[in-house]
Amino acid sequence: MQQVAGLDLIQSFLIVAEELNFRRSAERMNLDQSALTRRIQKLEDSLGFKLLERTTREVTLTKAGQSFYQDNANLLSRYEQSVEGARRISDGKTGILRVAYMAFAATELMPLAVARFRQVHPHIDVALQYMRTQGQKLALANDEIDICYMIGPFDHSEYHTITLATDPLYVVTPKNHPFLRKLAIDPHDLANEDLILGDMREWGEYRWRLNDMFSSEGIPLRVALEASNTLALIGLVSAGLGITIYPESLIGFLGRNVEVRPIRHDAFNSRTILVWKRTNRDVQVRSFVEVAKHLPVRM
Amino acid sequence: MQQVAGLDLIQSFLIVAEELNFRRSAERMNLDQSALTRRIQKLEDSLGFKLLERTTREVTLTKAGQSFYQDNANLLSRYEQSVEGARRISDGKTGILRVAYMAFAATELMPLAVARFRQVHPHIDVALQYMRTQGQKLALANDEIDICYMIGPFDHSEYHTITLATDPLYVVTPKNHPFLRKLAIDPHDLANEDLILGDMREWGEYRWRLNDMFSSEGIPLRVALEASNTLALIGLVSAGLGITIYPESLIGFLGRNVEVRPIRHDAFNSRTILVWKRTNRDVQVRSFVEVAKHLPVRM
């Protein structure tokens, strides 16, 4: 009969308590009767009180032994359940991979990676959560999320990062906008344009980075309107109230009422990175990273 | 730091999981760092999966290790509570001694023994329960009661018994009853008397034994009335509706409206015995038995 490592003294007692006979109990355990006697003696010595009263012909539980038995009869089974639960997690069988993404990864990078990952690991649930970059950083720090698609760069000693894409930025204009006469837009052409951008709550990190790009070129960022969601934003642009700026990854998803032109400048781009904690060496995280890195996606 | 016998591998892991440093953990456990490393390795080998990820500079919990830690931190704490609870019982510190008594022991034998026992063992609670003899036998068999005062004799291989008292029986009459002209009553004098006795539910064993005593002498037991409690019984006797029979131990407690005379016959007596299970070797039971045996009570 297989014994649980480390719980053999308690397990021995539980069996003797049920049998009330050392020789029968020893038989059950494939052990010599004298070895069993010594195990019980060792347990009683370490506890400092008797669990069993015994003559050469009779074994009974003391009151303390009855209480100890009742309290611990389930100990073994609960320990085995804890082992099984941990094993399932270790095998990645019931684990959940928690992935957060922001808008720019939502159209292509994240869906392709998740689809491929599920093909390879059908038993792992992927829990997806839209989250702005700043919120992603908090969630990573608090171990609420395993892996994140965020706007980069992001350098921190506690995190691994991989750059997945560097997308050039495009202006999005209403139809019949003067920009449409050009094939590409110089950033200085934007100096006199009314811009419609997502508000800080919605765009956060991206707004900061746009500010940096315009400041670096000495171009004022004239924000005429702010919108709290993409549909409202595109609606305002198509109505002729201004233009907006989006990375290439979103261009195919903006509808038929607007036109786009690339911004011709190396610094005007948006980098999408994958981020996870250095301490999180979960096999599922490693697997997902490999899948995301090697997608057949144009760079 | 004291380790729990048999749980040293689990306990070792729990400490390492908290410290995330083998040398600090080994210090806490008064163990060499290398011995601790081997314990963790042994536990992981027996489980078949990793609990910790470690480099030479960093220790983290795997997901499986986190789950195992949470499950077993609770397990260990509950085990320790079970040890404490059993120890308190073993020390007799919070143990309860459950004593059942029937009416004939209620006036003298039981109260004197309990008073004396409490003097000697102030920390042991004595839980007293009035119970008819038949109910006492059931409660003993079901381990609901530790020790009983019952009507004897009672011979059974599973029980110890001690005779505490053998009381002669007395007739109890209304004032001005013809029996009062005599100093003692012959059982045959009862042949034509109306008897008032407790009903079977209330007197049970005692009624059986009275039946036996009268049958043995060829005297019919004429039960004129039955009452369900002692006050009603004595009330009916003092009203002149009949007489009753009680053992000597109750005579001093019957009030001033009745008279008593002893029944002169060796077989007309009531034996009060102490009974407990042979398998119940609890130190409290043994102590109580010694006290009850050696009371300065007349026999």
Add this chain to the structure above:
DNA sequence: CATATTGATGCATGATGTGCATCAAACGAT
């Protein structure tokens, strides 16, 4: 009284756990 069965103990032996010395790896300071 003889026999069978029980829990406990002494002993020799094999298995296991430990401390010490030492290693390579990793991090921080210079």
Add this chain to the structure above:
DNA sequence: ATCGTTTGATGCACATCATGCATCAATATG
């Protein structure tokens, strides 16, 4: 880039422990 410090892991010798066997005294039964 180098050096010093600290870490978890490993080899080794030795101490400690657990076990099976033989045997014992106690107890119950016929």
